[in-house]
Amino acid sequence: MLLAMDVGGTNIRYHLVDTIHNKTILSETKNTSTTPLIPLIEELISQYSIKKIAIAYAGQVNSGTILSSPNIQVDEPNIADYFAKNFNIPLAIENDLKSAALAEYEYWGCSGTMVVASIGTGFGAAIVEDGKLLRGSHNLAGEIGHIPFRYSEIPCGCGNHYCIEASASGKALERWIEYYSLPTSNSPLTTLKEANNPQADTILQNFHDGLIYAIATTISLLNPDIIVLGGGVIHKNRYLLEMIESQIDRYALPASTKETKILLSELKDAPLRGSLLLH
Ligand SMILES: [Zn+2]
Known part of the structure; x- marks a missing residue:
């Protein structure tokens, strides 16, 4: 299962994709200001068999690290490291416009x-x-x-x-x-x-x-x-x-x-x- 996310200043939208059958099994939107990102991902990991996480992010990022995020609260800037170490799940994160491109x-x-x-x-x-x-x-x-x-x-x-x-x-x-x-x-x-x-x-x-x-x-x-x-x-x-x-x-x-x-x-x-x- 792949967790694909679009983390914007207003909303966090995400899809859970069954990559074997190429089917989206969950599509949800949360409010960014009331939904801290890392606890949300951790909750999804506890519920689904997530093998990979991919995030389009409304801020500057570089090599799995969040450099700046004007409208999003970030408790763990080294987000890719965090999920690799604690959950052994690879996480790719890219600036949202670069991702859109x-x-x-x-x-x-x-x-x-x-x-x-x-x-x-x-x-x-x-x-x-x-x-x-x-x-x-x-x-x-x-x-x-x-x-x-x-x-x-x-x-x-x-x-x-x-x-x-x-x-x-x-x-x-x-x-x-x-x-x-x-x-x-x-x-x-x-x-x-x-x-x-x-x-x-x-x-x-x-x-x-x-x-x-x-x-x-x-x-x-x-x-x-x-x-x-x-x-x-x-x-x-x-x-x-x-x-x-x-x-x-x-x-x-x-x-x-x-x-x-x-x-x-x-x-x-x-x-x-x-x-x-x-x-
Ligand atoms: Zn300027």
Whole structure:
């Protein structure tokens, strides 16, 4: 039995998969804030014959160790070691976006280079080449949100003032709307469009430019076959895809953009699907 988990800031979703008959026998969701991760896994181990654990995790991880987790309480960062020593069960853990990228790569049938960029609360990317994740020295490759961009009075979550994420992310939009006390509408981008004032126009312009610059930088740097865009902000504002497609040539090396397909993610459970592909 394989325990596949998607551990996010809000929910922990998990599947128990009978790998011999290729059947999911249990599919559940728990609230992250009220369900500590390690006791939950231990309880499942006591109930089922679990032979392997695979986790897509909303934080930075490296070689079985959790490096950071902004919204999740972690009592044991060396989680792979912990389950190997105490239960003799192998555990693979990967950042959720990197895990999702593996699922996207398989879903789109890519055989070359793919970049998966997620624009939700934050702005991140994961790169898969020839079926393998590009990791960098500490598994931190793809931190697209921290590419330098324009100076932002409100700093990025990392503390710097020039990160793209401080201009182009769901969290940035919310912070700027609060900063200028703009009357809120049903979504941050609608709020800015309806505000009809110069500050709102600047925030919106920085958001759009940041998005295009980041994708253009990625294309010039990696010359990917496919870029898949996902995350809540993109899915709720599909005009962003057309905007990026129509303007990308102005910012990226034209020869690089020619063959690059820019697609909208179609997978609803990419991190969980990707966790099944972790080794
Ligand atoms: Zn940053």
